[in-house]
Amino acid sequence: MKKFIFLFSLLLSTFSFAQLSYPEQANHVKSVVLRPLAPNRYVPIMRMGERFELSFDDLEADQKEYYYKIEHYDFDWNPSGLSDREYLIGYQTDRIRNYENSFNTLQFYTHYKVTFPNNETKFRLTGNYKITVYDEFDQVAFVRKFVLYEQKVSAGIEIRRSRDLSAYDTKQYVEFDIKYPNVIINNPSEEVKVVLMQNNDWNTAMTHLKPQYYRGQQLIYKYVNETNFWAGNEFRYFDSKGVRDANIEIARVDSGPNLYHTILFTDEERIDLPYSLNPDINGNFVIRTIDGGQNPDLDADYTWVFFSLQSLEDLRGKRIYINGAFNNWEARDEFEMKMNPDTGKYEAIVLMKQGFYNYQYLTIDKDGNRSNHDIDGSFHLTENDYTVLVYYRPFGARYDQVVGIGYGKSDRILN
Incomplete structure (x- = not known):
């Protein structure tokens, strides 16, 4: 302690x-x-x-x-x-x-x-x-x-194992098409732009992909390497809805000088472990409480949440962050894990409101490259959400319209 x-x-x-x-x-x-x-x-x-x-x-x-x-x-x-x-x-x-x-x-x-x-x-x-x-x-x-x-066009998504044999077990490949029977598009390669992202994290967004094939009023995107994503692993989670309660992810709750201390079990790296299905909400979070009244907006309390990570990976030259939608997927100082030489673990303490949280360990190297798989590995079976946003700016227009959206899940990944 x-x-x-x-x-x-x-x-x-x-x-x-x-x-x-x-x-x-x-x-x-x-x-x-x-x-x-x-x-x-x-x-x-x-x-x-x-x-x-x-x-x-x-x-x-x-x-x-x-x-x-x-x-x-x-x-x-x-x-x-x-x-x-x-x-x-x-x-x-x-x-x-x-x-x-x-x-x-x-x-x-x-x-x-x-x-x-x-x-x-x-x-x-x-x-x-x-x-x-x-x-x-x-x-x-x-x-x-x-x-x-506005849903003026439709976007269909399929998620497959990577076509790159060196990444066949670690990456997911996304192909999609756009159908526009009710929109007049004169020059699709210039007037249509798309954003493709994983788990609605803008840090993963792929942009400026051009359609490869045209079939009537259909644009087809079937890239080999450009739309490969590291699949990562299922998100970790904890549920602090009971401010004094330990559970499967919370080792214990201590009374601090002002607020409760929520001590999570030490996380261990999963990079060398086989994939294990663990249903999650893909990095999202829900504020909730079973203490007090029925309105979590006002009744949920804050606690200091103690994170610890045991990792034997060589992470020299990289910083480790707790990451998820709860912090807007931002690698800010308060979410950085620091090595504690006394315990040999990476540790961080974060002030968080009671609720159910998904999180992952993110590494960032000196060049700013982000990785969600240095600690927890990457498995093609991981369940991820993928989103395609379709933007349209006809010749002479002054702004980019968003004319369609498509969703896909990798829970039934294709070969």
Whole structure:
């Protein structure tokens, strides 16, 4: 326990430094959720008119005034250049009026939420968007991406084992087609762009893929190597819905000086183990609690979650991060694992709200290359979600429309 206390103290001493390194998310802002209101929908990719919600907690719990600003972007996530009146009905910037303080929690916080479209802000156009939340002093709290689309074309996806024999057991190959019977596309190779990504992590996105074949009003993408993804392994998980409860992933819960300490069992590397099916939600998370009331937004508490990893792999020159949708797939300082020489383990302590979390161990080398398989291996049988977004900009148009989306799962992978 002394070793964890030492690491805990080290984390607190560097807490403010992390805020300076990542101004896009202030340290006192946690549990940012941007997703559709429909059940079992985790990803901020919505059909035009579909309702979605942004929510977050401010751990300073002083009921600040927060504002949002919505901006339209092109395919490459550069500002589209459109005026806000062209892509919005109403206000581009408005105050977030719905907020309440937590109830009966050790960690006080103010919970904020806003639903779109609302009376002040509605959307005219599809496309890529960013929403920036900032406080009354114009300090940015965080930024999140989202996509609005209309289903004008259809996209079909098939996932197969890699055609590259050297990666036959470790990678997944994605082929897809786009059918557009009701859209006039004069020059598909120039007017149509696609994004192909794994588990809705934009860090995995493959862009600027050109159609290889044309068949009437159908575009066919059957690349050999370009659409291979490392399959990775099933996500790890823990469930802290019972703030005092140990379970299959939580070794014990200790009473800390202010908050509970959720001590996870030590994770071991899986790179040399055979693949084992472990159903997951592909990196996503759900805030929930069985303690207190029925509203997890206000009743779920925060705990310090202790992660530890035992790995014998040579990871010199690489950094290790805890990664998932809960931290927006970002490799920020507070999620970095550090070697504890006393235990011989990589360790990290993260402040997290009660809930069910998927996570993985991500490595990043000195050149910025990300890997989800250095520690846990990569197996073609791993169940992953794949998404294709179809963008269309006809000649002379000023913005990129999102005209279709396709989904695929590798749970029934083809040879």
